[in-house]
Amino acid sequence: MSTREARGATDTFEEFVTATAGRLLRTAVFLVYDRHLAEDLLQVAYERVARRWRRLADGDPEAYARRVLVNLAIDEGKRRARRRDLPAGSVADLDRIAGRDPLQDSPLDGELEDALRALPAQQRAVVVLRYWCDLGEREIADTLGISRGTVKSHTARAMAALRAHVREGRTHGR
Template sequence: MDSDPVVAPRGVASAGARDQEFVEFVGASGRYLLRTALLLCGDRARAEELVQATYERTYRSWRVARAGDPRAYARRVLVNLRIDGWRRTRREVLVEPGALPDPARPDHAGDVVARSAVVQALARLPLAQRRVVILRHLLDLTETEVAHELEISVGTVKSHHARGIARLREIFAEGEGDPR
């Protein structure tokens, strides 16, 4: 007895096609999201966990995510997950001082120390300013994109950005960091 093949209704992708589409998205966005997570949390293990949680949430809402810009949707999920983490921990040490390499060594120790100083300076900013500075400078989003991402006005983005950059200049002028 022959059975008719199951045909998905028009406009609805089969589960296999949807899964394949998501797998392709993961392959295309993995490095970008991991880099973003590293900038937000400063620890590779936490960044990898954050990306994994981001993919989990994005997959659950894949129909909504793929209707727009899936990469922007996943980035927003990632940022929101990290914000939730900040709210839970409030204060955290990003890098133990003893874990930093000796800057006198000829390898890239100077770059590591400079990056650590920038990450520690960013951690001293209020949450709203930190989010704006990271999205503007480390992810190269425009003011309008940041406003849309954080659901705030462009004017608020501009004021948070100006205050955040001014505070970072103060931190580095105090000699508490050497961004090179």
């Protein structure tokens, strides 16, 4: 392989980073609700993509990066759950830093965020992939490495938990 080809591959990877960093960063933040951790996970995901860039360039490198990201987030969520830890930051923190209160924008936002943060990592990943990334059941199953039936059960449990959390929040809000 010539130097030019190698440089061309690197340039393409840089373009790939420029094009996908925003989307993948938002996905990472929604997966872990911690901006700094999300950036770290995103960097690890891009490192793995860069290592296999020649093989992935012809396919769908963003799907691969998303898959790495989701699995890293799930592993991190399980690790935190074992330590009975909570995410250090949240989307609400970002909103407060930006100078706006998310609760004023929508009465559901604060409840939804709390409910999403309370979900197990894999259920939250299913919700994020379904309602943020707009993936279908089969794509979610491929991304997470689980069966479609498991995707359905995770989705049902997550939605039930979110619904109960929102209903409980409304009851307490009255």
